Each structure stands twice: as structure tokens, then as C-alpha cells.
Amino acid sequence: MDKNLKLPSHIAIIMDGNGRWAKKRNMPRAFGHKQGAKSVRAITTACAELGVKYLTLYAFSTENWKRPEQEVGFLMKLLSDYLDKETKTLIKNNVRLMTIGEIDMMDPHLCKKLKDVKKLTSKNTGLKLVLALNYGSKREITRAVRSIAADVKNKKIRVSDINEELISKRLYTAGIPDPDLLIRTSGEIRVSNFLLWQIAYSEIYVTDVLWPDFGKNNLMLALEEYSSRERRYGGIKAK
Numbered sequence: 708m709d710k711n712l713k714l715p716s717h718i719a720i721i722m723d724g725n726g727r728w729a730k731k732r733n734m735p736r737a738f739g740h741k742q743g744a745k746s747v748r749a750i751t752t753a754c755a756e757l758g759v760k761y762l763t764l765y766a767f768s769t770e771n772w773k774r775p776e777q778e779v780g781f782l783m784k785l786l787s788d789y790l791d792k793e794t795k796t797l798i799k800n801n802v803r804l805m806t807i808g809e810i811d812m813m814d815p816h817l818c819k820k821l822k823d824v825k826k827l828t829s830k831n832t833g834l835k836l837v838l839a840l841n842y843g844s845k846r847e848i849t850r851a852v853r854s855i856a857a858d859v860k861n862k863k864i865r866v867s868d869i870n871e872e873l874i875s876k877r878l879y880t881a882g883i884p885d886p887d888l889l890i891r892t893s894g895e896i897r898v899s900n901f902l903l904w905q906i907a908y909s910e911i912y913v914t915d916v917l918w919p920d921f922g923k924n925n926l927m928l929a930l931e932e933y934s935s936r937e938r939r940y941g942g943i944k945a946k
């Protein structure tokens with residue numbers, strides 16, 4: 708690896724463009740998602756090899772339920788197949804699977820499978836692969852506010868105890884450091900209800916490449932760009 712390359716500890720990705728990738732080939736959207744799952748494999752392996760500590764992938768949002776039933780069903784099946792086929796590789800590569808979002812509201816079989824794989828890989832010490840599933844940042848923050856309000860009401864905490872650290876601990880991402888780098892594919896420049904609290908100081912990298920075409924070479928370009936950025940966190944340039 709290039710020694711000038713700064714490796715982010717946590718990379719978060721908004722995987723976008725599966726539908727457009729398929730449309731360009733006159734194929735159904737499902738074909739794009741299937742190809743997108745291949746990019747998930749390639750990027751997970753690349754991150755594990757590079758020594759990235761956390762990779763968070765936006766796989767299904769709270770808004771994605773609005774898609775046609777058939778497409779939602781296909782995405783769920785794809786995820787289920789991914790777990791069936793990939794678990795061995797995750798174990799081999801010392802990857803730990805985690806999730807953020809409300810998986811209990813998903814199909815019970817899929818939910819059980821996710822919980823099983825999370826348990827099976829829970830001792831793995833390499834890359835943490837965090838899948839955002841039925842995830843919405845506004846819902847996550849609302850949940851946190853409710854739980855804090857309930858604790859104040861029950862006198863478990865005082866209003867003056869509420870600080871940034873406490874709020875972070877009530878999010879799905881409790882214990883996971885904030886992303887250093889947020890990547891969005893397919894050229895759309897928005898955050899789409901993803902990790903709104905956690906990306907306060909993340910570097911954002913948007914590429915026109917569609918997710919099914921996003922491979923290790925594209926990841927390396929993102930890392931080169933990240934390495935050239937100066938992170939000031941609101942401060943001034945270090946001398």
C-alpha cells in the first residue's frame with residue numbers, strides 16, 4: 708500500500724445506482740441489485756484486506772419500503788442469499804457482521820438469519836461490516852430522544868446529564884466510531900437520511916460510478932482523495 712495513503716478507520720457507503728446500471732443494459736432493476744451484491748462482496752474483501760476497521764453499507768432504508776412489492780421482495784431475497792453464501796467467507800476473513808436499523812420489523816426468517824450470523828461472527832476481530840437495514844436516521848434520532856425523555860421522566864437521569872456522548876450512546880451506532888469517510892456512488896449529492904448525527908465531520912466523496920461498477924480500484928481512488936483532504940474539525944490548519 709502507498710505509504711502516503713491515510714486509511715480511514717470507518718468508511719460508510721451509500722450504494723446508489725443499481726437501477727440505472729440495469730436500465731442502461733435494458734435489464735430489469737433486479738439485475739442491477741444482483742450485480743450490486745457482487746460489489747458488496749468485492750468492497751468488503753478489499754476493506755478487510757486493507758485493515759479498515761468499520762465498513763457501514765446503506766442496504767435498505769426506512770423509505771425503501773415505498774418501492775414496488777416485487778422489488779422489495781427481491782432485495783430481501785438477495786440479502787438472505789448473501790447471508791447463506793457469504794457467512795463462510797466472513798468467518799474466513801475474520802469479519803464481524805453487525806446491523807443498524809430495525810431488523811425486528813423485517814421478515815422473521817431473514818431477521819433470525821441476520822441474528823444468527825451476527826452471533827456466529829461476534830468474536831471476529833477483523834473488519835466490522837455494519838449493514839444498515841430498515842435504517843432511517845430521523846427514526847434513529849427520534850428513538851434516542853424518546854428513550855432519554857423516558858429516563859428523565861423516571862428520574863434515572865437529569866436534564867443536565869444530557870450531552871453529546873449520552874445521545875451517541877442511544878443511537879443504533881452506540882459503540883461504533885463516527886465514519887471518517889462517506890462515499891456515495893452514482894453522482895447524487897445528498898445524504899438521504901443516512902447517519903445524520905454521525906457524519907458531522909466525515910469527509911464526503913461522491914463519484915459518478917454506479918454501485919454495480921464500483922470495485923477496489925474505485926475504492927482506492929476514494930482513499931487517495933481522502934488522504935489529500937485536511938481534516939480540521941472546525942479548527943484551523945495545523946502548523
Ligand code: FPP
Pocket residue numbers: 722723724725726727728740741743744747764765766767771782785786789838918
Ligand atoms: C440503490 O440503487 C440501492 C439500493 C436501494 C439497495 C442496495 C442493495 C444492494 C447493493 C444489493 C444487496 C445488498 C447486500 C448487503 C447483499 P437504486 O435502486 O436506488 O438505483 P437507482 O437510483 O439507479 O434507481
